[in-house]
Amino acid sequence: MQRIVKPLIQKNDTKIVLVVLDGLGGLPVNGKTELETAATPNMDALARESACGLHTPVAPGITPGSGPGHLGLFGYDPLECQIGRGILEALGLGLEVRKTDVAIRCNYATIRDGLIVDRRAGRIPTEQSRRLTERLQREIPSIDGVEVTFAPGMEHRCAVLLRFPQPLEPDAALIPDTDPQKEGKAPLAPVPQSKSAEKVAQVAEKLISRAHEVLKNEEKANFILTRGFSGMPDIPTFEEAFGLRSLAIATYPMYRGLAKLVGMNAPALEGSVEDEIDYLKQQYSNYDFFFLHVKKVDSYGEDGNFNGKVARIEEFDALLPRILAMNPDVLMITGDHSTPAVMKGHSWHPVPVLLRSFYVLGGLCSSFSERECTRGELGIFPTVNLMPLALANSLRLKKFGA
Amino acid sequence: MQRIVKPLIQKNDTKIVLVVLDGLGGLPVNGKTELETAATPNMDALARESACGLHTPVAPGITPGSGPGHLGLFGYDPLECQIGRGILEALGLGLEVRKTDVAIRCNYATIRDGLIVDRRAGRIPTEQSRRLTERLQREIPSIDGVEVTFAPGMEHRCAVLLRFPQPLEPDAALIPDTDPQKEGKAPLAPVPQSKSAEKVAQVAEKLISRAHEVLKNEEKANFILTRGFSGMPDIPTFEEAFGLRSLAIATYPMYRGLAKLVGMNAPALEGSVEDEIDYLKQQYSNYDFFFLHVKKVDSYGEDGNFNGKVARIEEFDALLPRILAMNPDVLMITGDHSTPAVMKGHSWHPVPVLLRSFYVLGGLCSSFSERECTRGELGIFPTVNLMPLALANSLRLKKFGA
Numbered sequence: 071m072q073r074i075v076k077p078l079i080q081k082n083d084t085k086i087v088l089v090v091l092d093g094l095g096g097l098p099v100n101g102k103t104e105l106e107t108a109a110t111p112n113m114d115a116l117a118r119e120s121a122c123g124l125h126t127p128v129a130p131g132i133t134p135g136s137g138p139g140h141l142g143l144f145g146y147d148p149l150e151c152q153i154g155r156g157i158l159e160a161l162g163l164g165l166e167v168r169k170t171d172v173a174i175r176c177n178y179a180t181i182r183d184g185l186i187v188d189r190r191a192g193r194i195p196t197e198q199s200r201r202l203t204e205r206l207q208r209e210i211p212s213i214d215g216v217e218v219t220f221a222p223g224m225e226h227r228c229a230v231l232l233r234f235p236q237p238l239e240p241d242a243a244l245i246p247d248t249d250p251q252k253e254g255k256a257p258l259a260p261v262p263q264s265k266s267a268e269k270v271a272q273v274a275e276k277l278i279s280r281a282h283e284v285l286k287n288e289e290k291a292n293f294i295l296t297r298g299f300s301g302m303p304d305i306p307t308f309e310e311a312f313g314l315r316s317l318a319i320a321t322y323p324m325y326r327g328l329a330k331l332v333g334m335n336a337p338a339l340e341g342s343v344e345d346e347i348d349y350l351k352q353q354y355s356n357y358d359f360f361f362l363h364v365k366k367v368d369s370y371g372e373d374g375n376f377n378g379k380v381a382r383i384e385e386f387d388a389l390l391p392r393i394l395a396m397n398p399d400v401l402m403i404t405g406d407h408s409t410p411a412v413m414k415g416h417s418w419h420p421v422p423v424l425l426r427s428f429y430v431l432g433g434l435c436s437s438f439s440e441r442e443c444t445r446g447e448l449g450i451f452p453t454v455n456l457m458p459l460a461l462a463n464s465l466r467l468k469k470f471g472a
Numbered sequence: 473m474q475r476i477v478k479p480l481i482q483k484n485d486t487k488i489v490l491v492v493l494d495g496l497g498g499l500p501v502n503g504k505t506e507l508e509t510a511a512t513p514n515m516d517a518l519a520r521e522s523a524c525g526l527h528t529p530v531a532p533g534i535t536p537g538s539g540p541g542h543l544g545l546f547g548y549d550p551l552e553c554q555i556g557r558g559i560l561e562a563l564g565l566g567l568e569v570r571k572t573d574v575a576i577r578c579n580y581a582t583i584r585d586g587l588i589v590d591r592r593a594g595r596i597p598t599e600q601s602r603r604l605t606e607r608l609q610r611e612i613p614s615i616d617g618v619e620v621t622f623a624p625g626m627e628h629r630c631a632v633l634l635r636f637p638q639p640l641e642p643d644a645a646l647i648p649d650t651d652p653q654k655e656g657k658a659p660l661a662p663v664p665q666s667k668s669a670e671k672v673a674q675v676a677e678k679l680i681s682r683a684h685e686v687l688k689n690e691e692k693a694n695f696i697l698t699r700g701f702s703g704m705p706d707i708p709t710f711e712e713a714f715g716l717r718s719l720a721i722a723t724y725p726m727y728r729g730l731a732k733l734v735g736m737n738a739p740a741l742e743g744s745v746e747d748e749i750d751y752l753k754q755q756y757s758n759y760d761f762f763f764l765h766v767k768k769v770d771s772y773g774e775d776g777n778f779n780g781k782v783a784r785i786e787e788f789d790a791l792l793p794r795i796l797a798m799n800p801d802v803l804m805i806t807g808d809h810s811t812p813a814v815m816k817g818h819s820w821h822p823v824p825v826l827l828r829s830f831y832v833l834g835g836l837c838s839s840f841s842e843r844e845c846t847r848g849e850l851g852i853f854p855t856v857n858l859m860p861l862a863l864a865n866s867l868r869l870k871k872f873g874a
Contacts, residue, residue, distance in 0.1 A: 131860030134872055416871055
């Protein structure tokens with residue numbers, strides 16, 4: 071898709087706003103989905119004059135994680151461009167990742183006589199894990215000239231970033247997990263699966279033994295298990311791919327991380343959805359493309375809290391007029407995947423989307439919902455096609471062929 | 473698609489039932505299709521609470537044979553996985569085919585002075601052809617260490633299976649038909665089109681001359697013309713691809729053969745649709761996936777018998793409550809292709825499908841028909857995507873990416 075789009079790109083002064091209500095899509099309870107239950111007069115009015123449809127993040131039947139879900143929305147094929155677990159974890163913990171880096175997810179674990187007796191170190195409290203992670207950072211700032219960055223996570227989790235002096239080969243992180251997945255077994259060695267992974271494996275081996283040295287007197291967390299070794303995907307930046315100066319407005323580190331992965335500007339930000347919209351307004355003249363992320367819709371879905379998810383959707387709807395007041399040339403409202411409250415998790419269901427611009431048919435959907443969007447002019451389409459539609463609707467694409 | 477799905481598969485105790493009403497899709501007569509004309513209260517009620525749509529077996533405008541039609545439903549891309557005519561014929565006649573085999577369709581023909589005077593040997597009666605085929609089997613049990621199996625067909629048709637001692641190369645059956653397609657011409661020689669087809673061609677040449685030797689005193693059927701040389705496609709089994717223990721319930725050998733081709737259990741079975749459903753009930757605890765094939769819907773379509781096709785659809789609808797009583801986690805009802813009675817044959821039209829599970833929107837279609845299914849939440853999609861949807865709806869797929 072990017073291959074077709076790139077030679078057609080032309081720049082102009084239009085503004086594109088992509089609002090991602092995380093986990094927006096849902097399933098019915100008492101006959102109505104979360105979005106159908108929510109009172110959303112503003113989105114309903116918008117849907118009536120917008121191009122509507124449903125998008126499939128990865129493929130029919132495939133439930134996307136947050137990474138593939140967002141990459142698709144950003145115009146990257148999530149099947150071609152897969153992001154390692156370590157990278158996602160590091161991004162989620164607020165680390166900045168470069169092409170010189172290998173990221174690793176770590177668990178604190180308990181080891182006795184060479185065998186893992188607890189893979190999660192008794193799920194030690196986050197505060198204790200933070201303290202241990204800070205100690206590791208002080209004691210192991212680097213290994214053989216490789217800069218080591220530790221980031222504390224929740225409970226027994228942390229992430230490690232190994233920053234090498236030079237950019238790495240694409241297969242430099244091809245190292246299986248050292249977590250044996252079962253208690254009573256010895257931890258595995260980090261065995262390189264490619265020539266260029268040998269150097270990374272050596273550093274990983276030293277990391278593990280030095281961490282044990284530092285932690286050996288801890289009662290529970292006396293070892294680290296490493297998982298999800300991964301390097302940066304080799305992809306063009308959002309600006310290279312689409313010619314857009316872009317700003318990510320997100321309060322959760324994971325989503326800023328995903329935006330940074332494609333080179334978006336993604337400053338640290340805290341606050342409410344209202345604060346996010348205020349920030350959009352403040353930055354409106356400085357960028358072409360704005361990704362505004364609303365996390366809480368998904369969080370309530372994940373908790374199985376149908377009414378909570380409904381309330382978060384309504385909360386956004388009430389704030390929507392503030393975005394409309396900026397009159398973006400293209401406004402898209404959608405989710406990165408579905409999170410039906412009845413499933414308490416992500417699901418494979420296509421995600422409703424509306425795209426408002428001067429150049430749509432409209433008039434096909436009476437409100438904004440999963441079922442109404444089946445009537446829309448966009449049909450059911452792969453998520454990765456949304457960015458070209460945004461570019462087209464902002465008149466940023468030239469004709470293909472004469 | 474299988475490549476994406478395979479690493480995500482997780483097993484559970486759910487049951488998936490796929491009902492194939494062969495040739496289900498139709499075209500209007502007096503304004504209504506066969507499915508619209510049929511009184512189908514049970515399928516209509518089901519459609520109202522199911523995910524509905526239409527699937528395209530091969531590609532838009534392409535009319536599928538039974539082979540590609542079923543392979544798509546079983547989750548195999550019919551363009552990547554093409555099945556030779558000889559294999560299909562052998563399967564249809566109840567032969568079991570292995571990776572060491574080359575299958576050939578044969579016609580009894582009449583030859584005089586080296587020229588074919590009747591390509592179908594006067595369409596000799598099936599009984600006579602069966603007798604001749606048995607004689608060939610007795611006289612030619614093997615050729616140069618290659619086991620030869622003859623299977624009698626209808627009228628002038630039979631099939632031959634050559635079983636080699638070792639598995640064959642993928643291109644070992646690259647041999648054109650020896651049928652010159654016109655009377656008054658000499659039969660063609662089996663000319664190998666690849667290096668690894670040379671051995672097969674030698675055996676085929678001997679087969680043809682020895683068969684003529686055996687048949688030379690027959691008045692009509694004194695020669696065999698060979699067509700559709702083919703070996704087994706190199707594909708994973710259904711269980712390897714999807715992690716499902718599967719049972720095919722079909723009374724026609726061809727459909728059991730197609731199921732066996734992907735490794736389904738497909739015991740010989742006779743009787744009515746009611747008997748098939750009884751067998752489903754009897755075997756319900758022994759498998760994860762059930763393919764239940766209803767042939768007669770297609771047969772009446774092929775005959776151009778609109779009302780007969782309507783009656784067969786109604787007959788199935790009346791039996792549907794027996795399947796519903798088993799309460800499968802995922803129930804799909806569809807066809808392998810369309811067979812409009814007005815066309816007296818297969819057609820390219822997308823095929824209506826309903827998928828009932830706990831995890832669908834539903835509420836979009838008022839009945840089960842070609843036109844109502846255009847309103848459904850599944851849209852118009854490639855047939856090969858149906859299996860991933862079935863797996864998703866039975867919660868047998870993990871999340872893709874974190």
